[in-house]
Amino acid sequence: MLVRDIMTRPVVAIGPEEPIADVIALMLQRRLRHFPVVADGELVGIVSDRDLRSVGSDHPAAKPGVAARDPVRTLMTTPVWTAHPSDPVDEVAALLRRARIGAMPVVDDDELVGIVTASDVLGALVAMTGVDAGTTRLEVEVPARQGVLADLLRRIADEGAEVASVLAHRDGDDVIRYVLRLASIDIRAIASNLDANGFEVIWPPLESSESTSS
Amino acid sequence: MSRPTVAFVYEASLAQWRLSPDHPFKPERLALLEDLLREGGILEADEIVPPAPLADGELAAVHTAEYIAMVERVSRGERPDEALAYGLGTADTPVADGLHDDVADVCAATATAVQLVVDGAVQRAASFSGGLHHAMPDRASGFCIYDDLAVGIHRATRAGLRVAYLDVDAHHGDGVQRSFYDSDQVMTISVHESGRYLFPGSGHTHEVGSGAGRGWSVNLPLEPFTEDDSYLEAFDTLVPRALEAFAPDLLVVQAGADPHRADPLAHLALSLTGLRAVYDRVVELAEHHTAGRLVLTGGGGYAAYDVVPRAWAQAWSSLSGRPVPDPLPDAWRRRWHERLKVEMPAGALDEADVRPQPQRSRIESHNRAVARRALRVLEMIWAERHAEAEPSDERTTTSKEATS
Numbered sequence: 057m058l059v060r061d062i063m064t065r066p067v068v069a070i071g072p073e074e075p076i077a078d079v080i081a082l083m084l085q086r087r088l089r090h091f092p093v094v095a096d097g098e099l100v101g102i103v104s105d106r107d108l109r110s111v112g113s114d115h116p117a118a119k120p121g122v123a124a125r126d127p128v129r130t131l132m133t134t135p136v137w138t139a140h141p142s143d144p145v146d147e148v149a150a151l152l153r154r155a156r157i158g159a160m161p162v163v164d165d166d167e168l169v170g171i172v173t174a175s176d177v178l179g180a181l182v183a184m185t186g187v188d189a190g191t192t193r194l195e196v197e198v199p200a201r202q203g204v205l206a207d208l209l210r211r212i213a214d215e216g217a218e219v220a221s222v223l224a225h226r227d228g229d230d231v232i233r234y235v236l237r238l239a240s241i242d243i244r245a246i247a248s249n250l251d252a253n254g255f256e257v258i259w260p261p262l263e264s265s266e267s268t269s270s
Numbered sequence: 271m272s273r274p275t276v277a278f279v280y281e282a283s284l285a286q287w288r289l290s291p292d293h294p295f296k297p298e299r300l301a302l303l304e305d306l307l308r309e310g311g312i313l314e315a316d317e318i319v320p321p322a323p324l325a326d327g328e329l330a331a332v333h334t335a336e337y338i339a340m341v342e343r344v345s346r347g348e349r350p351d352e353a354l355a356y357g358l359g360t361a362d363t364p365v366a367d368g369l370h371d372d373v374a375d376v377c378a379a380t381a382t383a384v385q386l387v388v389d390g391a392v393q394r395a396a397s398f399s400g401g402l403h404h405a406m407p408d409r410a411s412g413f414c415i416y417d418d419l420a421v422g423i424h425r426a427t428r429a430g431l432r433v434a435y436l437d438v439d440a441h442h443g444d445g446v447q448r449s450f451y452d453s454d455q456v457m458t459i460s461v462h463e464s465g466r467y468l469f470p471g472s473g474h475t476h477e478v479g480s481g482a483g484r485g486w487s488v489n490l491p492l493e494p495f496t497e498d499d500s501y502l503e504a505f506d507t508l509v510p511r512a513l514e515a516f517a518p519d520l521l522v523v524q525a526g527a528d529p530h531r532a533d534p535l536a537h538l539a540l541s542l543t544g545l546r547a548v549y550d551r552v553v554e555l556a557e558h559h560t561a562g563r564l565v566l567t568g569g570g571g572y573a574a575y576d577v578v579p580r581a582w583a584q585a586w587s588s589l590s591g592r593p594v595p596d597p598l599p600d601a602w603r604r605r606w607h608e609r610l611k612v613e614m615p616a617g618a619l620d621e622a623d624v625r626p627q628p629q630r631s632r633i634e635s636h637n638r639a640v641a642r643r644a645l646r647v648l649e650m651i652w653a654e655r656h657a658e659a660e661p662s663d664e665r666t667t668t669s670k671e672a673t674s
Contacts, residue, residue: 190404190411192443192469216361241362241404241412241441241469242294242535259467261494263534 060141063170069094072129090159101132138163191237195258277395281393284399285447287372290364295413302579309599314593322378323586332420334408337404345370357410363581373415380418384425394564401569403443420449431465434518440536442473454482464491475644485652493633494537498544500634504641515652526569527581535572549588595620
């Protein structure tokens with residue numbers, strides 16, 4: 057999934073000479089939290105709701121000497137972290153966290169084409185987990201080795217189930233845990249196949265032989 | 271009050287179709303149930319009502335024309351590649367000749383049960399072949415081809431009734447919820463094992479309905495291994511209050527038997543005693559909120575011989591007010607043991623479960639928190655709806671239709 061699939065557009069941009077008070081009014085009216093600042097068609101800065109709300113206050117983060125009647129260029133942050141429409145969503149998620157910011161303007165050929173927020177990214181990541189798509193959870197643990205995921209997916213395909221999503225994380229150096237969502241209501245055959253072939257099935261609970269009678 | 275009048279919508283063919291030879295969804299369990307009720311002396315011949323065929327357009331009110339056409343094609347023996355896009359021909363919903371007619375009959379059975387209650391012919395009607403709550407408007411899913419519940423509910427709404435749908439299957443009732451998500455004539459309530467662990471993955475508390483239906487979808491996702499007491503506590507926290515807020519005319523219950531602890535496809539841990547307590551509550555709730563009008567269907571239930579007939583015998587007992595004989599009739603056990611070559615249960619209820627449940631207190635407290643949180647959010651929405659529906663004195667003078 058790419059930034060262009062999840063970004064918000066059109067984006068509400070402002071000019072650098074815009075009085076801060078007007079931008080605050082716009083923020084409250086449109087319920088937006090980030091405003092790219094554009095001069096002569098070029099992105100020159102960004103202001104956030106936190107910058108705007110602290111103007112004129114005694115808050116330690118407030119920029120000294122900036123008042124609500126001043127132009128927004130006196131308040132904006134520059135330079136700006138930007139994303140490209142074809143950046144992968146997971147990279148953008150990592151960058152938002154590392155830079156400790158809530159949104160990035162999306163720029164293509166020097167042109168501002170959208171904005172991508174932490175909330176957009178979270179929504180995309182939730183969708184990637186496959187939750188809500190008519191699916192059943194399968195969770196397995198397996199020693200890390202080459203080809204293990206291919207083996208896992210082949211065994212699932214052989215049982216005729218469709219894979220909606222795969223998440224993986226390392227449990228220590230030698231073990232990988234996979235959480236999959238399968239588009240199937242009955243995954244008992246898959247679970248016992250995996251159990252018999254070196255995968256530790258964390259979910260679903262494997263059935264005891266007595267309950268298979270009916 | 272005189273004996274409640276009840277109907278058992280059934281004919282032998284409803285127990286004779288199958289999705290595939292070894293499929294876990296076994297309509298055959300209906301034959302075991304009917305035989306158990308007859309042999310046990312708690313079902314009278316004149317209470318058995320055969321399904322009346324659907325009218326033209328009743329399936330099409332729930333499912334898309336393209337989807338119905340595809341089901342009809344595969345039922346004639348065609349196997350087009352495009353069928354897969356409709357969820358047909360998968361491991362869950364394999365296709366077989368005659369499928370369309372078989373499942374349309376199930377829809378007819380549930381619609382007949384609804385009609386009997388809507389007409390006042392009986393107070394309570396059961397359609398145990400029904401309960402296909404995963405079928406989507408345009409797609410088969412989770413063993414379900416057509417949604418008999420939505421077909422039946424439409425019968426009632428067309429007659430002007432407000433319908434509360436309560437789904438106690440272990441799986442979320444996603445198909446029925448989808449069909450009525452925007453409706454202010456139908457409330458759907460589903461109590462199920464959390465979608466974090468179980469198919470179909472949905473049924474979160476934040477799924478509350480949208481548009482005109484906002485507040486009228488209610489979801490109570492419970493932890494795996496939830497036992498009787500915790501289930502009933504969470505149920506009692508949310509369900510009666512939801513019915514009170516909606517004020518329905520008819521209660522339709524999907525009584526899947528898979529919350530039972532022996533069910534191989536789900537992980538709730540109710541006993542038959544717990545299921546019986548749910549069925550008794552359902553009857554009480556109907557007495558209290560819908561003048562007794564109650565339709566109850568089957569649903570999931572994959573311990574098809576050991577658990578399902580006994581669970582639904584308890585449901586029928588709640589509806590009819592007649593006790594299930596305990597121990598179960600010998601003749602019934604012998605007959606089905608011979609036919610199926612499996613051990614048939616002797617007691618009407620389970621033996622005590624002595625397995626340790628180390629997570630019990632964590633599960634109980636989690637379920638309690640989920641039920642309360644769901645109720646808190648819904649109460650706010652219901653209060654908003656209430657305020658909109660009943661304008662203040664000043665506004666009534668300017669807007670008369672708002673109060674009608």
